[in-house]
Amino acid sequence: MNLKELSKHLGLSQTTVSRALNGYPEVSEATRARVVAAAQAHDYSPNTRAQGLATGHSRCIGHVISVGDSGEMVNPIFGDFMAGAGETYAEHGYDMMLTRVGERDEAETYRRLKARGAVDGIVMHAPRFNDSRLQLLDDLGLPFVVHGRSSGARVPYSYLDVNNRRAFYEATRHLATLGHRRIALINGQEKLDFAIRRRKGYEEGMEASGLIVDPALMTQDEMTEDYGYRSAVDMFDLADPPTAFLVSSIICAAGVRRALDDRDLRAGQDVSIATFDDCLSYFRNSAVPPVFTAMQSSVRAAGKALAQMLIDRIDTPGAVHVHTLWEAEFVVGGSTGPLKE
Amino acid sequence: MNLKELSKHLGLSQTTVSRALNGYPEVSEATRARVVAAAQAHDYSPNTRAQGLATGHSRCIGHVISVGDSGEMVNPIFGDFMAGAGETYAEHGYDMMLTRVGERDEAETYRRLKARGAVDGIVMHAPRFNDSRLQLLDDLGLPFVVHGRSSGARVPYSYLDVNNRRAFYEATRHLATLGHRRIALINGQEKLDFAIRRRKGYEEGMEASGLIVDPALMTQDEMTEDYGYRSAVDMFDLADPPTAFLVSSIICAAGVRRALDDRDLRAGQDVSIATFDDCLSYFRNSAVPPVFTAMQSSVRAAGKALAQMLIDRIDTPGAVHVHTLWEAEFVVGGSTGPLKE
DNA sequence: TTGAAAGCGCTACCAT
DNA sequence: ATGGTAGCGCTTTCAA
Numbered sequence: 001m002n003l004k005e006l007s008k009h010l011g012l013s014q015t016t017v018s019r020a021l022n023g024y025p026e027v028s029e030a031t032r033a034r035v036v037a038a039a040q041a042h043d044y045s046p047n048t049r050a051q052g053l054a055t056g057h058s059r060c061i062g063h064v065i066s067v068g069d070s071g072e073m074v075n076p077i078f079g080d081f082m083a084g085a086g087e088t089y090a091e092h093g094y095d096m097m098l099t100r101v102g103e104r105d106e107a108e109t110y111r112r113l114k115a116r117g118a119v120d121g122i123v124m125h126a127p128r129f130n131d132s133r134l135q136l137l138d139d140l141g142l143p144f145v146v147h148g149r150s151s152g153a154r155v156p157y158s159y160l161d162v163n164n165r166r167a168f169y170e171a172t173r174h175l176a177t178l179g180h181r182r183i184a185l186i187n188g189q190e191k192l193d194f195a196i197r198r199r200k201g202y203e204e205g206m207e208a209s210g211l212i213v214d215p216a217l218m219t220q221d222e223m224t225e226d227y228g229y230r231s232a233v234d235m236f237d238l239a240d241p242p243t244a245f246l247v248s249s250i251i252c253a254a255g256v257r258r259a260l261d262d263r264d265l266r267a268g269q270d271v272s273i274a275t276f277d278d279c280l281s282y283f284r285n286s287a288v289p290p291v292f293t294a295m296q297s298s299v300r301a302a303g304k305a306l307a308q309m310l311i312d313r314i315d316t317p318g319a320v321h322v323h324t325l326w327e328a329e330f331v332v333g334g335s336t337g338p339l340k341e
Numbered sequence: 342m343n344l345k346e347l348s349k350h351l352g353l354s355q356t357t358v359s360r361a362l363n364g365y366p367e368v369s370e371a372t373r374a375r376v377v378a379a380a381q382a383h384d385y386s387p388n389t390r391a392q393g394l395a396t397g398h399s400r401c402i403g404h405v406i407s408v409g410d411s412g413e414m415v416n417p418i419f420g421d422f423m424a425g426a427g428e429t430y431a432e433h434g435y436d437m438m439l440t441r442v443g444e445r446d447e448a449e450t451y452r453r454l455k456a457r458g459a460v461d462g463i464v465m466h467a468p469r470f471n472d473s474r475l476q477l478l479d480d481l482g483l484p485f486v487v488h489g490r491s492s493g494a495r496v497p498y499s500y501l502d503v504n505n506r507r508a509f510y511e512a513t514r515h516l517a518t519l520g521h522r523r524i525a526l527i528n529g530q531e532k533l534d535f536a537i538r539r540r541k542g543y544e545e546g547m548e549a550s551g552l553i554v555d556p557a558l559m560t561q562d563e564m565t566e567d568y569g570y571r572s573a574v575d576m577f578d579l580a581d582p583p584t585a586f587l588v589s590s591i592i593c594a595a596g597v598r599r600a601l602d603d604r605d606l607r608a609g610q611d612v613s614i615a616t617f618d619d620c621l622s623y624f625r626n627s628a629v630p631p632v633f634t635a636m637q638s639s640v641r642a643a644g645k646a647l648a649q650m651l652i653d654r655i656d657t658p659g660a661v662h663v664h665t666l667w668e669a670e671f672v673v674g675g676s677t678g679p680l681k682e
Numbered sequence: 683t684t685g686a687a688a689g690c691g692c693t694a695c696c697a698t
Numbered sequence: 699a700t701g702g703t704a705g706c707g708c709t710t711t712c713a714a
Binding site: 353354355356357360367368369372391393394395396397458 | 683684685686687689690691692
């Protein structure tokens with residue numbers, strides 16, 4: 001069933017039917033009611049493409065994930081984030097498109113997305129240090145927002161980010177408070193902005209605690225289980241092995257954990273693991289109650305917030321840029337509260 | 342830049358330019374080369390919606406996730422699966438759309454997706470027992486494939502699934518072989534088909550091992566960390582607590598693990614955790630080398646395979662239905678091979 | 683080998 | 699309050 005058929009069926013013009021369905025005021029309420037009822041009865045939904053052609057926009061949002069940062073999609077919080085964003089899009093009548101792209105074809109992909117008119121706006125994930133995509137998107141005139149930040153970028157842009165630096169600072173301090181002196185950092189690839197900030201927080205936390213930042217206790221790579229395993233195994237071979245781990249992803253942490261198990265270290269030695277995965281954190285120490293947060297609702301909320309940000313940008317292209325910084329929350333032994341308190 | 346402008350620029354008709362770009366044979370190679378070069382130079386990509394309007398298809402695939410099964414999207418393997426599917430779609434010039442829907446609006450969503458012509462086909466996730474969506478999609482005439490199966494469904498359909506029953510059978514047998522007699526099953530919601538099959542495999546494994554299937558050792562719910570934690574804590578309170586866990590999701594397993602840590606049980610007692618998450622499995626026992634698989638490549642390959650299946654269906658609507666069943670692989674102590682060997 | 687023109691389903695402008 | 703009609707950008711007959 002399309003507009004033509006529906007309007008013929010109703011004995012009205014396409015114009016009137018279209019207006020009735022789209023809430024234009026100049027349609028009599030009686031007519032509107034009749035039209036709406038008929039539309040419902042015949043399962044009529046306007047053809048997305050025709051609508052788009054006529055109006056010039058797609059009512060679709062693109063999420064672009066780089067393959068080089070494939071950890072992003074594998075990341076367990078990714079789904080939650082997308083779920084939140086999807087909710088907001090649905091509320092506003094937007095569809096959500098997912099594009100995975102090799103780092104080599106990135107520019108081309110954004111360009112084509114724009115040229116094809118496939119999306120009205122884009123959410124950029126996993127920004128790198130001084131990310132060139134910002135300039136590109138700005139040049140293209142394609143509305144976009146960023147999940148994360150890009151240090152050193154000159155282009156103004158809207159973003160939503162977690163306070164990675166602070167979170168890792170506090171986490172490091174926390175571990176130091178527990179008496180750890182050899183704290184390892186299993187980080188993501190430090191070309192990615194969040195990893196840079198996390199490392200910074202870690203280093204500041206170490207210094208503030210009067211501890212030595214040992215390069216042998218810092219690794220960076222794509223955040224796979226295997227990477228976590230290998231890093232931990234290597235570190236256990238050190239003369240002065242770590243007694244605590246600060247891990248950038250729950251997936252990595254599984255690897256670290258496996259390494260720990262392999263060595264049957266936990267029984268004898270006092271080892272802690274701390275995972276930080278955006279808003280998802282994991283602390284463990286045999287001397288204190290476990291500290292754990294898996295704030296799915298927060299991540300989902302973040303997704304919603306960023307989606308709303310983009311929709312606002314699309315509606316008001318010239319608007320001032322918005323920056324939202326979330327403080328990571330920690331749940332300590334079941335009670336909620338910032339770790340730093 | 343659009344077709345009109347491009348053709349004007351070239352001094353050709355839109356027809357010829359379109360034909361040249363779309364590989365029609367009646368265009369002279371000289372003309373084609375000129376056209377292709379110009380298109381590239383001007384960053385021309387055909388407008389998706391206009392193309393769709395003219396051809397009648399969207400070159401877009403929809404993935405629909407039900408909120409009731411929200412565990413699906415949070416599932417760490419979801420991203421990998423989507424990544425694989427996305428690759429295949431890209432190769433074939435398809436876009437990928439993600440739709441998250443409340444269980445109440447499911448039918449409506451599928452109907453609208455069809456009516457709006459938003460997608461050429463659909464991938465259905467997390468099918469339930471005798472899932473009514475199969476009939477609906479069949480009636481709608483919207484090409485679809487299923488990630489998983491639906492027991493009791495009368496509609497023929499194509500699917501790709503993991504052999505959940507066998508995997509849980511083998512896992513249970515494995516744990517029994519290690520000497521465990523009290524093996525717990527922390528399962529997903531048993532309205533979901535995969536959970537039903539996993540339970541079946543578990544029960545068969547218990548019986549084959551001469552062990553008693555104790556309802557007190559079986560739970561089912563949405564697979565969150567908290568659910569895993571609560572289930573394990575409750576079971577530890579039993580007079581005859583479990584010594585091993587078979588867990589349906591790595592997220593849940595984190596909860597079980599936390600419960601174990603809480604009780605400081607692992608040091609004194611011989612407790613194993615076995616997680617199964619589609620192709621991602623985790624076994625642990627202090628008496629044997631750790632058993633672990635995180636077959637991201639497999640999950641990705643599964644995504645690719647299912648996407649290809651759908652594309653084939655779209656291209657050949659009447660074709661016979663395809664069923665692909667993957668055997669879960671296990672990596673035991675670093676060596677790869679089926680657990681059952 | 684190339685071009686003119688109809689039409690995909692809708693919106694929006696201009697009449698009435 | 700309602701209708702006629704001109705596009706939106708492309709593909710696809712049909713003609714030349």
